[in-house]
Amino acid sequence: xxxxxxxxxxxxxxxxxxxxxxxxxxxxxxxxxxxxxxxxxxxxxxxxxxxxxxxxxxxxxxxxxxxxxxxxxxxxxxxxxxxxxxxxxxxxxxxxxxxxxxxxxxxxxxxxxxxxxxxxxxxxxxxxxxxxxxxxxxxxxxxxxxxxxxxxxxxxxxxxxxxxxxxxxxxxxxxxxxxxxxxxxxxxxxxxxxxxxxxxxxxxxxxxxxxxxxxxxxxxxxxxxxxxxxxxxxxxxxxxxxxxxxxxxxxxxxxxxxxxxxxxxxxxxxxxxxxxxxxxxxxxxxxxxxxxxxxxxxxxxxxxxxxxxxxxxxxxxxxxxxxxxxxxxxxxxxxxxxxxxxxxxxxxxxxxxxxxxxxxxxxxxxxxxxxxxxxxxxxxxxxxxxxxxxxxxxxxxxxxxxxxxxxxxxxxxxxxxxxxxxxxxxxxxxxxxxxxxxxxxxxxxxxxxxxxxxxxxxxxxxxxxxxxxxxxxxxxxxxxxxxxxxxxxxxxxxxxxxxxxxxxxxxxxxxxxxxxxxxxxxxxxxxxxxxxxxxxxxxxxxxxxxxxxxxxxxxxxxxxxxxxxxxxxxxxxxxxxxxxxxxxxxxxxxxxxxxxxxxxxxxxxxxxxxxxxxxxxxxxxxxxxxxxxxxxxxxxxxxxxxxxxxxxxxxxxxxxxxxxxxxxxxxxxxxxxxxxxxxxxxxxxxxxxxxxxxxxxxxxxxxxxxxxxxxxxxxxxxxxxxxxxxxxxxxxxxxx
Numbered sequence: 001x002x003x004x005x006x007x008x009x010x011x012x013x014x015x016x017x018x019x020x021x022x023x024x025x026x027x028x029x030x031x032x033x034x035x036x037x038x039x040x041x042x043x044x045x046x047x048x049x050x051x052x053x054x055x056x057x058x059x060x061x062x063x064x065x066x067x068x069x070x071x072x073x074x075x076x077x078x079x080x081x082x083x084x085x086x087x088x089x090x091x092x093x094x095x096x097x098x099x100x101x102x103x104x105x106x107x108x109x110x111x112x113x114x115x116x117x118x119x120x121x122x123x124x125x126x127x128x129x130x131x132x133x134x135x136x137x138x139x140x141x142x143x144x145x146x147x148x149x150x151x152x153x154x155x156x157x158x159x160x161x162x163x164x165x166x167x168x169x170x171x172x173x174x175x176x177x178x179x180x181x182x183x184x185x186x187x188x189x190x191x192x193x194x195x196x197x198x199x200x201x202x203x204x205x206x207x208x209x210x211x212x213x214x215x216x217x218x219x220x221x222x223x224x225x226x227x228x229x230x231x232x233x234x235x236x237x238x239x240x241x242x243x244x245x246x247x248x249x250x251x252x253x254x255x256x257x258x259x260x261x262x263x264x265x266x267x268x269x270x271x272x273x274x275x276x277x278x279x280x281x282x283x284x285x286x287x288x289x290x291x292x293x294x295x296x297x298x299x300x301x302x303x304x305x306x307x308x309x310x311x312x313x314x315x316x317x318x319x320x321x322x323x324x325x326x327x328x329x330x331x332x333x334x335x336x337x338x339x340x341x342x343x344x345x346x347x348x349x350x351x352x353x354x355x356x357x358x359x360x361x362x363x364x365x366x367x368x369x370x371x372x373x374x375x376x377x378x379x380x381x382x383x384x385x386x387x388x389x390x391x392x393x394x395x396x397x398x399x400x401x402x403x404x405x406x407x408x409x410x411x412x413x414x415x416x417x418x419x420x421x422x423x424x425x426x427x428x429x430x431x432x433x434x435x436x437x438x439x440x441x442x443x444x445x446x447x448x449x450x451x452x453x454x455x456x457x458x459x460x461x462x463x464x465x466x467x468x469x470x471x472x473x474x475x476x477x478x479x480x481x482x483x484x485x486x487x488x489x490x491x492x493x494x495x496x497x498x499x500x501x502x503x504x505x506x507x508x509x510x511x512x513x514x515x516x517x518x519x520x521x522x523x524x525x526x527x528x529x530x531x532x533x534x535x536x537x538x539x540x541x542x543x544x545x546x547x548x549x550x551x552x553x554x555x556x557x558x559x560x561x562x563x564x565x566x567x568x569x570x571x572x573x574x575x576x577x578x579x580x581x582x583x584x585x586x587x588x589x590x591x592x593x594x595x596x597x598x599x600x601x602x603x604x605x606x607x608x609x610x611x612x613x614x615x616x617x618x619x620x621x622x623x624x625x626x627x628x629x630x631x632x633x634x635x636x637x638x639x640x641x642x643x644x645x646x647x648x649x650x651x652x653x654x655x656x657x658x659x660x661x662x663x664x665x666x667x668x669x670x671x672x673x674x675x676x677x678x679x680x681x682x683x684x685x686x687x688x689x690x691x692x693x694x695x696x697x698x699x700x701x702x703x704x705x706x707x708x709x710x711x712x713x714x715x716x717x718x719x720x721x722x723x724x725x726x727x728x729x730x731x732x733x734x735x736x
Contacts, residue, residue, distance in 0.1 A: 003033060006057055008044040010037060011067040012153065014209065015388040017164035017347050018066070021157055025064035029056055040392040044068070065156030065166075103206055106146035109138045110199040117196045132184050132193060136177075139195035143173045147202040163347040165383040169205055171351070172379035172708070173198040179372055192369040194376070194708070201380055201712040208385075208716030211723075229297035230318060234262030237306065247312045255305040263296040264316045265307035272303030321408055321662075342387065350382030350698070357702045370704060377701035381711035386693060386718040390686035393722065397729040398679030405734055406662035407672045414658040415683075417642050418676035420623045424571050424669070425614060425636070427628035428582035428592060431646055432567075432666060433558040435629075437470035440539070440559070444552035445526035452552040454490075455512045456544040459505040462495040467540060467556050468503065471514070502542075514544045514554075521548040538591030560595060563666045568596045570670035570735045574677075579617075581610050581626075581636070611635035627669050644669055671734045682729055686722045693718040 010022055019037045022044060026035035031049035038044075046057055054070060061068035116131040144151070147169070154170040157163060180193035233241045234253040244262050247253070252268060255261050261274070273285035276298045285301050288294060294307060296316045313319065354375045361371030399409050409415065429435050442449045453471075460468035495505040502515010517523050517531065520543060527543065530553040534541040545551035561567075571578055579600045580593045589603035602613050610626075614636050617624050626633070626640035637643030637657050645657035646664060659676075661668040697714055700706040706714070 002050045003047055004050050006046045006048060006052075006054060007071055008046065008054075008057055008061065008068045009071055010042050010044050010061055011069075012149065013037075013039055013042065013066060015039070015165040015347075015384050017162070017384065017388070018166070019388070021064050021160060021162045021164060022061055022066060024162070025060045025160065026057060029060045032057075038392055038396075039388050040396045043071075063156070064160060065153035102146070103203070103210065106142045106199070106206070107203050109142050110196070110203045113138045113142070113199050114196040117193065129184065132195075135193070135195040136181055136184060139177055139180075139199045142199040142202050143177050146206065147173060150202075150205075163351065165347070165385060167347060168350060168379045168383050169201065172376045173201050176201075176372075176376050176708070183369075194373070197373075197376065197708045200709045204709075204712040204716055205383075208719060211716075211720060229260070231260040231262045231297065235259075245313065247309050249309055249312060251309045253307055253309070255300045255307055257300055257302050257304065259300055261294050261296050261298050261300060261305075261307060263309050264311040265294055265296075265309045267292050267294060268306045268308050270303050270305035272305055273301040275299040275301055321403065342384075346382065346384045346387070346694070350378060353382070353698060353702065354378040360702075361704075373708060374702055374704045377704075377706050377708045377711040378698060380708055381697040381701045381706060381715055382694065383715050384690075384694065385715060386686070386690035386722045389719060389722045389726075390690050391683050393726040394679055394682045394686060394729065397726050398675060398682070398732075401729055401732050402672065402675055405668065405671060405675075406665075407668055407675065408660040408662065409672070409676065410658050410660075414642060415676045415679050417623070417658075418625070418673050419680050421576060421625050421642060421673065423577045423579060423617055423622045424625045424627060424673075425579045425581050425617070425640070426568075426598065427610075427626075427633050427636075428580055428584055428589060429558060430629040431627055431633075432564045432580070432592065432596060433560055435558065437466050437540070437556050438559050439470055439554055440557050441555040442552055443530040443534075443555070445524070445530065447551045449552060452544055452546075453554065455507050455510070455546065456514045456542075456552075456554060458490045458492050458507045459495070459503050459512050459514050462492060462505065463497065463503055465503075467542060468514075470556055471542065471554060510546050512544065512546055513548075513550075514542060517543055517550070519543070520545060520550040523550045527551065527553060536587070538585075538588030560592065561664065561666050563664075564596055566735070567666035567670055568598055570667060571673075572597070574670060574673055576625075576673070577622075579613075581605065581613060607633070607635050611639040614639040625673070627666075644672065667735050674735070675729075675732055678732060679729060682726055686725055689721055689725075690718065 013019060013022065019039045022037050023035045026032055026037075026044065026046055029048070029052060031052040032046060033049075034047040036045045044057075044061070048057070058068040113135045117135045150166045150170040151174065153164070153166040157167060176194040176198040180195050180198075183193055231244060233243055234247055234251075235241055235256070237252055237254060242251075242253070247263055253262055253265075257272075267288055267290050269290060271287075271289040274288050274294055275285045276295055288305075293310070294305075295318065296311075297318045311317070314323070357378050358371050358375035361374055362368065395415065398415065402409050426432050439453075442453050444452050457472050460472040463469065463472065490508050493506045495503065497503050498515065498519065502513060502519040504511065504513050504519070506512070513519050517528070523531075523543065527550045531541040531543060534553060534555050540556040542554040542556055543550040543552070544554060568578055577600075578596075578598045579602060580589055580596075580598045581602045582589050582592075582604075583606055584603055586601070586603040589601045592598075593601045605613060610633065614624055614626055618639075618641070624640050625642040625644055626636045627644045627646065628634075628637055629646040633645075637645060642659065643657035644659045644661065646661050646666070659672050661672065693714070697706060697711070701711055
């Protein structure tokens with residue numbers, strides 16, 4: 001049976017244990033193959049049979065105690081789980097501005113409870129402990145009203161025999177209220193009550209959830225900005241508007257100045273500059289004209305364009321980027337999987353420790369009130385919020401920042417692997433070079449170079465050979481040269497292409513030859529020496545002359561990318577060795593490597609040979625990244641520990657790669673590695689803090705040193721530390 005991927009927005013999750021609960025509930029649905037949930041983004045990516053309806057998936061999430069909806073709004077049944085319609089939770093999670101306003105009431109009630117129970121002058125007696133009973137009533141409104149979501153989810157999780165942060169908060173706050181009420185009614189023990197404790201804990205946790213949610217939204221700002229880039233409508237050639245989702249491949253539409261391109265396409269008519277920074281991260285608009293490709297969501301700066309759609313819907317570049325980023329957020333790193341396994345047992349273990357604390361204090365003949373206080377403190381301080389946030393939040397901010405810079409990281413494991421890289425292998429043609437031949441010079445011993453170049457350009461204007469096109473295009477680019485405008489001012493007849501040798505034609509009545517030495521009967525020594533010098537430097541020497549004698553040498557080369565030297569320097573600054581891997585001949589490869597400062601050259605290898613060289617380096621113990629752009633690089637990209645595709649290359653190369661660079665700027669390779677390493681450093685710092693916090697706080701709580709209210713404040717503070725530390729990744733800057 002065919003399978004499909006479904007995405008749900010899950011609301012109400014409070015820790016990594018909630019993620020495990022949702023995943024288990026989804027995987028129990030018949031026909032579900034895999035379910036992966038990201039705590040920070042709240043997205044569940046489900047692989048299932050086509051027969052599995054979205055309503056079944058949403059029902060499974062609801063059964064686990066959470067809310068679920070489709071990303072684009074409501075499900076086909078028009079309802080959210082628990083009949084809440086919009087999926088807007090008022091249970092203390094998924095808090096927005098409306099929920100923040102709702103915090104005012106419980107916060108105010110908690111202040112009153114604290115005052116009447118902790119400030120003796122404000123207590124009052126009406127023949128019974130009236131102020132304490134008032135505190136009991138107000139605290140009940142906070143604990144079982146504003147905090148009801150904790151209890152509802154905890155009960156549902158009990159059905160699944162699981163426990164999460166909701167369980168800890170519900171047991172801690174609920175038991176504090178029940179115990180206090182029993183003490184108040186039966187007048188047992190020392191009469192100490194904890195109404196303010198339960199109320200303060202609920203308010204602190206709700207406030208912490210609100211601050212955490214705001215930070216999580218900030219973490220996802222980059223991704224939300226991407227999602228909001230698409231133009232809603234396209235204007236057709238007849239002046240009518242069509243919704244973007246109704247466009248078909250081949251449909252032609254008009255893009256006026258200042259408008260966004262509706263979908264990926266090729267320009268049929270018009271010339272303009274297009275801002276593609278949202279896709280590639282490059283701030284400089286790109287000049288485009290007929291035949292050039294444009295991305296959907298890019299902005300047309302000035303001229304009017306007619307574009308023919310080449311991809312629509314999920315097939316557009318923007319949609320594919322969003323899919324890759326979405327997949328990256330649900331692909332867990334190895335360290336995150338370890339943290340999730342710890343979180344899964346952490347809550348049950350905390351409940352056992354709390355019970356042991358209570359029993360231990362009572363066995364030591366300590367007052368019941370102190371034993372109860374210590375047990376509640378253990379429950380509250382043990383909430384693994386920081387542990388659950390540590391990895392996914394950093395991954396979300398890091399991948400989001402990468403997408404802003406035109407760097408698409410396909411998964412969390414790639415972040416880990418970049419930390420161990422020691423070698424970067426670079427393909428030559430199309431990666432460190434432009435993959436476009438250009439004339440870089442002409443030598444004419446005893447002749448006029450401008451005139452000879454003009455004559456050669458006139459001949460090659462009829463040629464389809466890449467070198468011929470380079471000569472034809474470059475020679476006429478200087479308005480001050482004799483070659484300028486050669487196509488219109490010279491008469492070319494009798495053009496003859498001689499495959500493998502060159503071309504011959506009559507230009508203004510003169511025979512002009514352009515090609516290899518064998519095309520000429522005579523090659524004077526100065527011309528031959530000039531050609532030898534060009535070829536010794538790894539460049540292409542093209543001879544030209546009037547008649548059978550060669551008069552000049554035109555130097556043609558595949559130009560280096562402007563960003564290549566800085567990119568290699570940046571890679572070396574990161575402590576990485578560099579290797580140039582190419583199918584080109586050794587002399588040209590060595591020349592290119594020398595210009596860039598690349599450490600080692602492997603030349604004359606095909607696709608299989610490139611993959612074999614990567615494997616050889618790995619067998620020597622190296623961790624290797626491969627950077628390429630073409631189909632012939634695909635085996636090597638797949639073989640490498642990290643495959644990095646330059647986005648100007650083929651879709652096949654991008655699919656085989658772990659990281660895709662959307663812009664033709666090679667410096668982004670170093671940026672991708674640096675960003676990945678920075679993200680992993682952030683994750684390690686987050687996890688260190690989370691583990692240290694829980695390791696230190698639980699014993700302190702069990703020993704009675706940490707009061708429940710301070711335990712709740714410490715729990716919130718630990719989460720906020722992880723959040724703010726992760727958000728620092730938003731300030732990552734590309735290399736200069």
